[in-house]
Amino acid sequence: MDLKQSIEKRTSIRNFTDEKVPVEDLRELVRRAGLAPSVNNYQPWKFYVVTNKQILSKMAVKVSEKIKQLPSNKSIASKNVKSQVEWFATFFENAPAVIAMAMEDYESVLEKGVELSHDEINKMRNFPDMQSAGSAIQNILLSAVDLGYGACWLSAPMMAKEALEEILSIKSPHHLIAFVAVGRASRDLQPKSKKPLDEIFELID
Numbered sequence: 014m015d016l017k018q019s020i021e022k023r024t025s026i027r028n029f030t031d032e033k034v035p036v037e038d039l040r041e042l043v044r045r046a047g048l049a050p051s052v053n054n055y056q057p058w059k060f061y062v063v064t065n066k067q068i069l070s071k072m073a074v075k076v077s078e079k080i081k082q083l084p085s086n087k088s089i090a091s092k093n094v095k096s097q098v099e100w101f102a103t104f105f106e107n108a109p110a111v112i113a114m115a116m117e118d119y120e121s122v123l124e125k126g127v128e129l130s131h132d133e134i135n136k137m138r139n140f141p142d143m144q145s146a147g148s149a150i151q152n153i154l155l156s157a158v159d160l161g162y163g164a165c166w167l168s169a170p171m172m173a174k175e176a177l178e179e180i181l182s183i184k185s186p187h188h189l190i191a192f193v194a195v196g197r198a199s200r201d202l203q204p205k206s207k208k209p210l211d212e213i214f215e216l217i218d
């Protein structure tokens with residue numbers, strides 16, 4: 014599939030068939046993620062690919078527990094919101110594969126020359142670490158479409174970051190950033206409508 018088609022066809026997939034994703038395809042998705050641009054070409058990422066159902070369900074339990082513990086404002090709406098968020102944060106347990114992306118802090122060139130902490134510089138530079146992560150994740154999403162799979166980016170499970178890092182044995186200096194759930198879509202979904210070009214394009218000539 015050409016790039017334009019992959020971009021236009023991509024939509025978040027949250028329901029999958031039971032078909033396994035071959036390891037070669039998972040490796041190819043991660044290979045393409047690793048080709049993404051990153052701040053100073055630091056390539057701060059590491060990808061933990063989980064296909065073990067028991068581990069996925071253990072992870073989902075931790076996320077559910079965390080969401081249930083969130084302070085609620087006792088309204089009926091709050092209960093509904095929590096159960097909705099819980100689903101969007103845990104559906105990954107039914108995916109044939111979950112790619113967990115971890116990253117380490119990059120060392121900015123500035124850090125060597127100014128009296129500012131890594132966090133201060135990172136904030137000043139508008140979080141190039143997270144921007145780098147996004148570029149790699151988008152490569153996975155588009156490549157999934159290219160290889161005939163569906164995928165969904167998830168940040169909601171990060172509410173249980175520490176517990177998830179423990180299950181996946183992700184140790185410092187790496188820390189968990191996001192998941193991508195991957196598999197064959199259980200049904201074809203049309204991409205969602207997006208803002209018209211004229212609304213998002215501004216030429217400053």
Ligand SMILES: Cc1cc2nc3c(=O)[nH]c(=O)nc-3n(C[C@H](O)[C@H](O)[C@H](O)COP(=O)(O)O)c2cc1C
Pocket residue numbers: 023024025026027101102165166167168169170204205
């Ligand atoms: C940074 C980021 C975090 C996201 N986290 C979640 C998530 O935790 N759970 C989920 O179901 N979808 C998540 N999504 C998917 C978005 O909900 C989805 O991209 C959005 O609704 C637009 O739909 P589309 O991807 O089909 O165009 C996330 C997307 C991004 C970019």
